[in-house]
Ligand SMILES: NC(=O)C1=CN([C@@H]2O[C@H](COP(=O)(O)OP(=O)(O)OC[C@H]3O[C@@H](n4cnc5c(N)ncnc54)[C@H](OP(=O)(O)O)[C@@H]3O)[C@@H](O)[C@H]2O)C=CC1
């Protein structure tokens with residue numbers, strides 16, 4: 001691989017954490033598309049603290065305030081990003097997320113989707129049928145506490161695999177090779193626990209991560225902000241969290257036609273692991289809710305529910321959580337719009 005140039009699309013908690021790690025690898029260049037933190041990043045870079053890694057301050061080679069600015073710069077400098085690391089939040093109501101990458105993808109670029117949720121790769125496959133799409137989930141917990149300041153809280157465990165439904169042998173081989181190259185960069189960046197998977201394995205890993213998120217993330221919102229640890233230490237919530245994870249994993253096994261692979265952690269181990277998280281971390285969905293932003297409702301809850309229904313299966317607990325959170329979000333959005341009308 002010639003000198004990698006990674007463009008991070010969405011330099012928030014996860015994007016900035018991985019960008020800062022990748023920038024420590026000799027020969028790797030990192031640029032970033034920012035939004036609300038743009039001015040802070042231009043002024044002071046992306047500062048990342050961690051219980052595991054040394055504190056870093058990343059000054060991206062190029063810091064863009066928008067995808068449009070990145071497109072202009074690409075044309076001007078004939079830049080070819082080797083990897084587009086996408087770490088925006090997936091908010092369905094905002095439209096097709098893959099549109100952000102229009103004009104940024106080259107032949108030879110890989111699109112690495114490091115986001116929560118299910119079915120998230122499809123819009124990218126549709127818009128960029130020839131591009132290499134790499135799917136990734138991470139148990140890394142991080143938060144941007146103020147613009148440009150990111151706190152890594154807990155874990156780094158990451159799964160990565162090519163997204164190659166219906167691929168022929170050649171495109172599948174290329175995607176596999178690029179996945180291995182990106183995983184090698186993560187490894188060189190000090191991330192010790194990156195599991196490299198094939199397409200089918202990665203889809204299982206995505207269902208598994210979605211099971212965790214469908215349980216933890218909306219529960220934190222509906223219970224008004226307990227930490228991850230406080231949720232698993234609560235006797236009633238622990239029962240509920242395990243039951244949501246179980247029903248999502250059971251459906252995953254039915255849809256994917258296999259039992260839960262040995263290499264994926266069992267529910268009891270996931271819960272036990274979170275009991276050891278003394279960092280005070282909250283699920284990323286709570287962070288959005290608390291800040292008054294829309295949450296990743298469809299990617300994390302709606303999509304698994306719809307996939308289950310398409311297969312004639314049900315997710316009763318997940319459906320209840322989805323319905324409650326959807327309505328809570330609608331009520332809040334209506335209040336916001338009434339309040340803003342009153343102010344004008
Ligand atoms: N935080 C965590 O602990 C974990 C998060 N995840 C997943 O990772 C993904 C990213 O989450 P997280 O890092 O927490 O999210 P953040 O909100 O911290 O970061 C997302 C970043 O993307 C930016 N962004 C969104 N849309 C655009 C756009 N159109 N143009 C430019 N920038 C944009 C946001 O800008 P702005 O600030 O202006 O909104 C923000 O800086 C999500 O799918 C999440 O579920 C997975 C594991 C753990």
Ligand SMILES: CC(C)(CO)C(=O)C(=O)O
Pocket residue numbers: 116138139140141142212213216217228282283284285
């Ligand atoms: C870190 C973890 C697993 C917590 O639920 C997560 O994915 C999130 O916060 O979105």
